[in-house]
Amino acid sequence: MKNTFGNNVAFTLFGESHGEGIGGVLDGLGAGVKIDESYIEKRLTLRRPSGRISTSRAEKDEYSFISGVFEGYTTGTPIAAVIKNSNVHSSDYSEMKSTARPGHADFTGYAKYNGYNDYRGGGHFSGRLTAALVLFGAIAQKALEDKGIILGTHVSRCAGISDAPFTDYGKEIPILNDRVFAVLDPEAGKKMTDEIQKAADDGDSVGGILETAVTGLPAGLGEPFFDTVEGMLSHALFAIPGVKGVEFGDGFALCDMKGSESNDPFCVKDGEIKTKTNRMGGINGGITNGMPVVFRTAIKPTPSIFKEQDTVDFRTGEEIKLSLKGRHDPAIVHRARAVQDAVASLVLADMLVGRYGSDFFGGDGK
Amino acid sequence: MKNTFGNNVAFTLFGESHGEGIGGVLDGLGAGVKIDESYIEKRLTLRRPSGRISTSRAEKDEYSFISGVFEGYTTGTPIAAVIKNSNVHSSDYSEMKSTARPGHADFTGYAKYNGYNDYRGGGHFSGRLTAALVLFGAIAQKALEDKGIILGTHVSRCAGISDAPFTDYGKEIPILNDRVFAVLDPEAGKKMTDEIQKAADDGDSVGGILETAVTGLPAGLGEPFFDTVEGMLSHALFAIPGVKGVEFGDGFALCDMKGSESNDPFCVKDGEIKTKTNRMGGINGGITNGMPVVFRTAIKPTPSIFKEQDTVDFRTGEEIKLSLKGRHDPAIVHRARAVQDAVASLVLADMLVGRYGSDFFGGDGK
């Protein structure tokens, strides 16, 4: 289904960085879900570039709903929204028509689309499209919250510096959701931004790790094969530009453990079955076990750097030197956290509606 | 679609460990694909437990095609095959009906299926089902090979010991495909098996990392959003029991790099556009760039250990002690490599048929 994801709650994404606009269609979330515009605005703000460590292309992300919203609630029919592009300097890119920027999709887009794709500013591959993910993800995230399912993401690692680990999801997730640079330890955050600034000064960029925790999910969500919780989430998370790895629970660190260390012993807490540790990230056999679902993504360094790079002109097949100009982020990890929350929210909403039916979210009727 | 995966080449998996049998249906691979039974048998053998470091439950994996194969070739219609279960000791499991084995899906299966699932030997969650994945994956893998697309997997890390890295895919992949314990450095392999044996002697288990490389894929495969090569592969790879992380190229190691280190510079080799390094694992913007596609999975330690563990009876809600008996693998990483090849082959076949049409694989007509 290419640019559509989800079985019961399906999201379709469209747009190009320097075209008319970007947007999406969300289908199946349910009728009577309240549209909280201040909530959406807050999430869009968390993604938007700001401050010294981001690109100076500051779009307002003014969205308008075309359909699916009526008198402040979802109608149950497809929700379409468009965010018009503004502040577009296409001349920045016109000379790049044939240049394969290393780490970018210029060459692969050319190979796939036989040269017809909109090359300006990355076109459909641009990180700009994630604004539409955040817009729609916010609707899903708010609907999840209203069901007691809370999620939040922190910059677990950036530029070689680690944030503190989660110790109390219930307290920490709401704090993260109020922070522009989402770290649990503000000291670590300060060091990260310093390193990002240093990289920027050097014409370079950095990457990081984003860790997300979700609380309140019922046990029994997901499928044993293929549509596992891990499979569904990872499928969508890899659509976030820059993500090159996804792990659940202790992930790659499990490889060096013994089974006696990695197994989470079951126990009973307050009458409910829980596990004493959560090395599996809340998932056994592809299915939620009632513990917080925890996962991490590896975000590669932003590929747009100002240092001179070797590359090719993919139309002529010549090797050339590239020195980028324009406006670029020295890091996107702190902005991508809002995208990660959004994508995860859309996937979880889909899985919940699949399990509990099309009226799971939404109102009691009007 | 739950137990079905793939858009154009779709695979459906079924079965329980101690039921009648396991099997699957493969639809859309194309007509006239030669069924090479010795190739299939070889792949099944690589997955089958063998030697001192595996379970003593040694099934022969005798499969029979029910449909879709005629006179040695695929007919183009759905290929169904069944592997009957034999050597089943159900009495081993009958007392486990209510016991949540740590690290297993007993509790989550109970929560999802309201207690109706076949609990014997893990039921539908059993690693046994991966035999069907290997059977069908072998058909796809052979079809890929006939198109010049070659893949292989090695145990990149196990029990704290690392294998040598790939240095020459063209030479090394065929060697791996002939090794029962797939390592590039046999010395490392020897150390790993020693450690697995030690863990077994201790009633414990180990995990590892499996690294797969795929050569010969054209540039331009995959979609920018959602159906990225990473997204499609990871979705299916997480269905392999024990996988808790998936990374492409340098994956999580990218997080500590600068952009000037992580970007793969483009160059021209023998008239073709290539990259000098391959930190992106052959994928830019979700789409293949013509370099080898490389990915790694994190395999958690086998959850079945003989040490006493704390757990609960999920029907009574009581906390209990568990001491497993029976036949269990102290490691599955070396067997899972065949499953990883199989799953990757099925996904790549799907993406290729989506791009090049339903006659991509198969014969010229008869």
Next chain:
Amino acid sequence: MKNTFGNNVAFTLFGESHGEGIGGVLDGLGAGVKIDESYIEKRLTLRRPSGRISTSRAEKDEYSFISGVFEGYTTGTPIAAVIKNSNVHSSDYSEMKSTARPGHADFTGYAKYNGYNDYRGGGHFSGRLTAALVLFGAIAQKALEDKGIILGTHVSRCAGISDAPFTDYGKEIPILNDRVFAVLDPEAGKKMTDEIQKAADDGDSVGGILETAVTGLPAGLGEPFFDTVEGMLSHALFAIPGVKGVEFGDGFALCDMKGSESNDPFCVKDGEIKTKTNRMGGINGGITNGMPVVFRTAIKPTPSIFKEQDTVDFRTGEEIKLSLKGRHDPAIVHRARAVQDAVASLVLADMLVGRYGSDFFGGDGK
């Protein structure tokens, strides 16, 4: 998805007429659905050839469940079943390898599968595969009945003779489900079988119309665009061999009405909103309105006739004369009614699970 149909309850069909067997996989129906073997057997019997007006190939349809059933109930995981082929006379067909039987799929199968398809007895295109549809449809139909959703089909027209129309669904559907030749008016049924016999004596065949009624469906099922109740049902119904038309409510007869005649006026009966007439077949805007869902299919005459026919050898491109031998049905309409019930049951089960969640069918837990 080719040979798989359904979003939440998905059915995959496989098999060839003269291969190892036929079968299917049903995924998503829910856990704890009782498997009623006598119910299944009864439905299979209704489809099976019998009496003077059917082919003398009388297979017993001995099915075996491979997976998904445990202690008499569905486990919630995929249900796979195989019906082995027996009583196969492949020699009947070997000389037909290149002959395009008029009205059959020999030529189109050849064109699609480049000559690799199993041509014996129609291969994958054989009406034989409908036994698997009936087997799985029976599971769904019984589950629907347990929810108060009752459906039945009668031979509304055959060989130019019309059956009586439905006048009381509640009474008549159960009667139909007990009749081998499903008509409301046994006199009409007698005339139909006489005409079928006459056609058979003449080496010819006849077609007919099958009308199905479904009671007990809630209002609000279906989607406004694409996944309308009509669209979902028709998509699957056209998979029944021989179906060339599908209409809902008064269908094609609506074309000659005025709006003032065709509109069903709403009214209140016993406190529920109903319509006074049901010319729309229980569906407005693609969505059920709480009235019985009623539809009809046009079944073409069986294409296998004994009269000499003009045709071609599609390998040599020569025009030839064809005189069929072997065992063939002079009519399938009376057998297809069981297939129609089955297909409709699978589709409706899918739509109900989509709306009410994965626990809609099935047990309260065990």
Next chain:
Amino acid sequence: MKNTFGNNVAFTLFGESHGEGIGGVLDGLGAGVKIDESYIEKRLTLRRPSGRISTSRAEKDEYSFISGVFEGYTTGTPIAAVIKNSNVHSSDYSEMKSTARPGHADFTGYAKYNGYNDYRGGGHFSGRLTAALVLFGAIAQKALEDKGIILGTHVSRCAGISDAPFTDYGKEIPILNDRVFAVLDPEAGKKMTDEIQKAADDGDSVGGILETAVTGLPAGLGEPFFDTVEGMLSHALFAIPGVKGVEFGDGFALCDMKGSESNDPFCVKDGEIKTKTNRMGGINGGITNGMPVVFRTAIKPTPSIFKEQDTVDFRTGEEIKLSLKGRHDPAIVHRARAVQDAVASLVLADMLVGRYGSDFFGGDGK
């Protein structure tokens, strides 16, 4: 997938009659397909109300592409377009909030969406949404034409009057595509419009039959089960508001034939395998046979009539009388022909890309 249809070329529809606008997203058609705006405009004009026999709500259908089009060609990424609503008199509808107009989806929409749907002017159920189908269908239809696949639709029957049958597809289809009221026999068309006018004068409405023919399709398109050509087309055609029946070839008329009459004898013409007659509508076993694909839809009379009707207030449960006001079509059959062409084009494009790959349509590269 609800409001998305298609496997390889997928179309998503959104919008409400009296909301911000309507539109859609088309994904997978291919890169380098020329966007011919005059062609699109012509198709939109054929759907638009005009003359005395249509509603006086005359929207201009001014569309704008948001994405997926660059320098006059498709980019290969999702094509999104929006048609803003104008000329909206919402006050016409405000008092209808609880009234179940007979033949409309007011009640079923209420039942499905728990009262949250936009009730104004039919909301998402409005025929207005078909403008978006025509817009996107025109892109697909033009792409088909460029591949030699030509389709056209005539009003085969309306208000009790029959048009002449097709006698020469090659000549007649282009003529139909130039006629506002698409009939093969202009005399019959004149009688039909007279009857429509009479019904309008009487406050009533009429229905009809639309017959479509498609030439130039290769043999071998479609799947034997479920994704048959008939199944795929009918699934989508039933999404056209008012369609209550779909038949292929001779459809329901086949029921009264003998097999010796209904079977299309194969023959060789100009070195190609053809059939002498085309009672099967170009499809055997769900797969195209190289003959023209021919199908008909039954269009019910427009449900909006001015005669007083019995109905209910579905919020209070009271029986009421309804006298509609406002602007309504006494017939839509002549406008729906453009929608039918559009929907068929989208489905056939999907099937062709599935068979021949993602570059089937589109340019050779730029």
